[in-house]
Amino acid sequence: DAEITQSPRHKITETGRQVTLACHQTWNHNNMFWYRQDLGHGLRLIHYSYGVQDTNKGEVSDGYSVSRSNTEDLPLTLESAASSQTSVYFCASSVGSYTQYFGPGTRLTVL
Amino acid sequence: AQTVTQSQPEMSVQEAETVTLSCTYDTSENNYYLFWYKQPPSRQMILVIRQEAYKQQNATENRFSVNFQKAAKSFSLKISDSQLGDTAMYFCAFMKHASGTYKYIFGTGTRLKVLA
Numbered sequence: 001d002a003e004i005t006q007s008p009r010h011k012i013t014e015t016g017r018q019v020t021l022a023c024h025q026t027w028n029h030n031n032m033f034w035y036r037q038d039l040g041h042g043l044r045l046i047h048y049s050y051g052v053q054d055t056n057k058g059e060v061s062d063g064y065s066v067s068r069s070n071t072e073d074l075p076l077t078l079e080s081a082a083s084s085q086t087s088v089y090f091c092a093s094s095v096g097s098y099t100q101y102f103g104p105g106t107r108l109t110v111l
Numbered sequence: 112a113q114t115v116t117q118s119q120p121e122m123s124v125q126e127a128e129t130v131t132l133s134c135t136y137d138t139s140e141n142n143y144y145l146f147w148y149k150q151p152p153s154r155q156m157i158l159v160i161r162q163e164a165y166k167q168q169n170a171t172e173n174r175f176s177v178n179f180q181k182a183a184k185s186f187s188l189k190i191s192d193s194q195l196g197d198t199a200m201y202f203c204a205f206m207k208h209a210s211g212t213y214k215y216i217f218g219t220g221t222r223l224k225v226l227a
Contacts, residue, residue, distance in 0.1 A: 033213075033215070035217075040219055041219065042115075042202055042217035042218050042219045042220055043156075043202065043204075043217040044217070045213070045215050048213055056212075056213070058213075088154070090156060092156070098144050098161075098206055098208065099146070099158050099161060100156075100158070100215075101158075102148075102155065102156035102157075104153075104154060104155050105154045105155075
């Protein structure tokens with residue numbers, strides 16, 4: 001069955017370190033998204049991609065970057081982790097129907 | 112700017128009863144999509160139901176239905192015959208895609224507990 005996976009599921013890091021969260025989907029969807037989920041804010045869009053070599057900024061993109069070298073993967077990089085980036089991160093993918101399929105999430109703690 | 116408001120942080124319902132979760136949104140757009148997503152304790156987000164704004168007919172998926180009032184910018188979710196497995200966070204979401212830009216806005220969620 002097609003699926004979308006995220007790794008790691010839990011990560012603890014220190015302020016200032018570079019962190020990369022992986023997202024891999026086997027739906028063959030062109031569109032992929034990264035969100036963060038915080039109490040009181042719901043989900044907020046960080047970055048999204050329409051296809052290979054395409055990336056776009058979302059609502060809360062500062063301090064994050066993505067790259068899309070193939071259809072299946074959209075890794076999210078925190079260049080210099082900050083405590084404000086402690087959150088649960090969700091990856092999602094979609095095709096033209098606009099329904100998004102979400103990964104299981106990664107809980108990131110920045111100390 | 113678009114906003115999505117879910118005014119009920121928590122709700123509870125007895126098993127087999129009906130419950131309605133409210134969602135209002137603010138937009139100047141005419142064509143858009145609205146969604147309800149469910150997030151159970153496992154944390155996996157799952158689509159419950161989707162509504163296209165150009166459709167007047169309310170969407171229905173088995174025990175889940177919506178009351179879409181476009182003029183009032185209201186999009187409530189009705190769960191009939193509630194089951195214990197319906198216990199979850201429910202998020203309302205607005206989506207507009209135009210001119211190469213995605214706007215996907217989520218509400219803050221309603222925590223629903225189904226009581227045995």
